[in-house]
Amino acid sequence: MKAPIAFTALALLVSGAVAQGQPIAPYKDALFAYRAETASRADGRILDVPYDEGQDIDRRDAVPERRVQRNYVDLAPQRHERLESWRTSAGTVEVGLVGGGGQPGFVVLFVHGKGGDRSLGLIDWSFGGNFNRLKNLADRNGGLYMTMSAGLFGPPDMTRASALVADIARRFPSTRIVMACASMGSQVCWSVAGDPQAAPRLSGLVILGGQSRAADLSGALAARQGRALPILIAHGTRDRVYDAAQQMAIVEGKAARQPSYPIRFVGFDGGTHGTPIRMLDWRDTLNWILSRT
Numbered sequence: 001m002k003a004p005i006a007f008t009a010l011a012l013l014v015s016g017a018v019a020q021g022q023p024i025a026p027y028k029d030a031l032f033a034y035r036a037e038t039a040s041r042a043d044g045r046i047l048d049v050p051y052d053e054g055q056d057i058d059r060r061d062a063v064p065e066r067r068v069q070r071n072y073v074d075l076a077p078q079r080h081e082r083l084e085s086w087r088t089s090a091g092t093v094e095v096g097l098v099g100g101g102g103q104p105g106f107v108v109l110f111v112h113g114k115g116g117d118r119s120l121g122l123i124d125w126s127f128g129g130n131f132n133r134l135k136n137l138a139d140r141n142g143g144l145y146m147t148m149s150a151g152l153f154g155p156p157d158m159t160r161a162s163a164l165v166a167d168i169a170r171r172f173p174s175t176r177i178v179m180a181c182a183s184m185g186s187q188v189c190w191s192v193a194g195d196p197q198a199a200p201r202l203s204g205l206v207i208l209g210g211q212s213r214a215a216d217l218s219g220a221l222a223a224r225q226g227r228a229l230p231i232l233i234a235h236g237t238r239d240r241v242y243d244a245a246q247q248m249a250i251v252e253g254k255a256a257r258q259p260s261y262p263i264r265f266v267g268f269d270g271g272t273h274g275t276p277i278r279m280l281d282w283r284d285t286l287n288w289i290l291s292r293t
Contacts, residue, residue: 047264051271090163158191165192165198183208193205204289
């Protein structure tokens with residue numbers, strides 16, 4: 001079904017505004033924004049976000065960790081949600097897409113963790129409704145939200161991820177591409193960021209409860225020939241899979257060596273491995289990245 005002319009015109013108008021540097025508009029900020037107690041240090045490079053399971057799971061969810069309260073969710077983006085198979089130079093990639101037609105002002109590409117597939121990032125009711133908010137932010141601001149099935153994170157899967165990023169850039173040559181990878185999927189983000197063919201096409205990187213190493217950052221800089229890539233690393237302080245202190249050290253080390261580099265750490269105080277997926281403020285994150293692109 002073709003979109004109504006008025007909607008198409010509005011989408012193009014909003015897309016142009018975002019492309020010209022206008023911030024992404026508020027959407028349910030009272031529910032999803034970081035609380036006032038959030039502490040900022042190192043000129044905003046380090047955010048200490050309070051997290052409490054009683055408030056952020058038990059009172060936020062109708063069924064804890066299964067179904068968020070109804071007021072957190074708006075299903076309007078489902079009108080523009082579809083599953084597709086994209087043929088890339090490295091093979092077919094199964095993707096999910098949310099957003100209207102035309103040239104998107106930005107693309108967010110989400111990569112799941114171990115055992116997941118493209119459907120994980122399309123779930124509306126779990127993870128505190130945070131994926132639904134991301135869908136709405138993209139759909140309402142002329143962007144495109146994408147998910148992909150990354151398989152087992154082997155070399156062929158990494159190659160397909162790079163090829164998918166190249167294909168997105170080919171289809172939408174004026175858009176900005178932000179990759180967001182969760183847990184073990186962080187290997188995919190860093191693989192693409194270290195690929196000299198794909199890295200220049202990225203406008204930002206978001207690592208959610210993943211593993212980052214100094215060598216990954218060095219590889220990304222080399223692949224982009226020194227051109228900065230805005231990077232946000234979000235982690236729970238009680239994560240038992242990947243150590244939070246090691247992840248924050250990546251940010252602090254880079255900031256010490258190059259104070260102007262756009263890199264940020266968002267730590268959820270008391271949060272565990274999955275907390276960043278539930279708690280990341282996507283509007284704050286995307287505005288921080290896109291304003292530095």
